[in-house]
Amino acid sequence: MHWAHHAAQKLSENNASQVCASGITPSGDFHIGHIREILTAEMIHRACLDIGLESKYIFIVDSMDPLRRVYDFLSPSYEKYIGTPLAFIPAPDKNGDPDKNGKSYAEYFLNPFLESLKKIGVFPEIVMNHQVYADGRFAEKIDAAIIQKEHIREIIENISGRELQDDWFPYSPIGSDGSMDGVKVTRYEKPYVYWTDRLGIEGKSNIMKAEGKLPWRIDWAARWGIHAITSEPAGKDHGSAGGSYDTGIPICKLLGSEPPKKMVYEWIQLKGMGPMSSSKGVTIGPVEALNLVPPEILRYVIARSKVNRHIDFDTGATLFDTADEYERLLSETTTDEIDGLTRRQKIAKETNIGALNLSQINRGENPQESFGGVSFRHLSLLAQIKSKDEDVWKSLKNSGHIDNNPNKILIERLERMRHWIDGPHFPENSKIVIHKTITAEAVKNINSNQIEFIILFRKKINDCAWNEKEIGNFIRSISKESGISAKECYASLYWLMLGKHNGPRIASIISEVGIDHMTSLIDSSF
């Protein structure tokens, strides 16, 4: 069984109707790691629907979270906004300066991410957390938290092991300058929290409005109750022993609601670069990723991996392999035939089918409709050796990959593949490098027979009509004429041109580089 369906089944034991949720702080550009947060929850949501539960999926944007520090992409003028909720800060402009006429900071980073989510078929109910505060929906929880302040302190100190300061208060009011930093609470009189801010100015915050917020550990626990959340997978930073999940569960109960069951997902790492981190520049965005591979493949990256295993993501060989695996699975799972399989094989097949189904952009869509029929590896070869799309399709027809004209899926894939090849993310070892002069290694690997073949090839080269088919015929005829086996002849051409003993269809490459390149290559080599 697929992990999402397993989770759904577990959830069904408690509730017939589910609320799956994700929460992200829009403090900067969204990256591929956030996709896991989103998709883990969204796939569980879909799985709930699959087994007949009622379910909705909400995406809580932590727009009430304050700006922590001035990030690298922000100008120093953001200094004054530290401690202010992201919803109430202007978005940065191109220079990183506050753009007073534009959107809020939170929206600025959120909007492009939502566009990417649409492309991968995720349509959450969006909850702007600052709005929930503004609507007074937190008020009851805030009141309960303040009244039970000492109890909550005990929970946090005991479970997390951290010591809270004497003047700690379970509500952070916004001061006169908009920041929550350095605001000391003086007293509480429902619905007002009275305070003195860091400028020494006194004031009060209405808990019915967005004039302050609960600290993270309580905020999270409170919203579980407010939205009746039954499932919220969290990143492992929250999942550690004594982390916010562990304190959230008893706090949620204390505030009068039933918490979701703890579920922790592992992080996505950029291969060999450690965890994703915007500040270190170790990041790849969903937009970028979607320019390389189709959305269903991006979903599949998440669907194929168990929640508790970290995902090595890179835009090179690993993504190639994953994309090809997706294609292979599609062709292996065309039938539901499971007779004759061992128990394990059945499990594997069911899990794969589950992963494929959850990878579809639209729920319930037949995965077979996303079948391209050509491996990404092969397509990358063709895209490199054929500059015209028409020639790629011709080649695919010859090789029997397609019968007629390419379908929409293939056309899009080729477009993305060209983008990939031209960009910085294409795997080095998949690049076809056509040499202008023979390499030293090639010289060592070409024997006298093969040299003889190449000399004869050069001698007659002007007799050959310069198209792929004729070049193919030409190679074979020279092979016969020289009495040297076709295998040796081909190998010599690969060594000469690519510096390897084999490669993609050599006639295509020769045809693409042109006769001048060939003659000069041979002339400079022998």
Next chain:
RNA sequence: GGGCCUGUAGCUUAGUCAGGUAGAGCGACGGGCUUUUAACCCGUCGGCCGCGGGUUCGAAUCCCGUCAGGCCCGCCA
């Protein structure tokens, strides 16, 4: 210090929750496609399931210990 995850064929891994003769892909090797070599098709090779104990008729799977690698605990998913 506390905790999580991982260790299975050269590489990537499935199978671990519900114990029952170790599956797959890539690579390598061989063959076919009698016009092709990183297309496509077929086949072969390859695994003391990290190590040591225990439970069991039976353990990759459960329990204990141990080694190794990665990661999280400053609200960065």
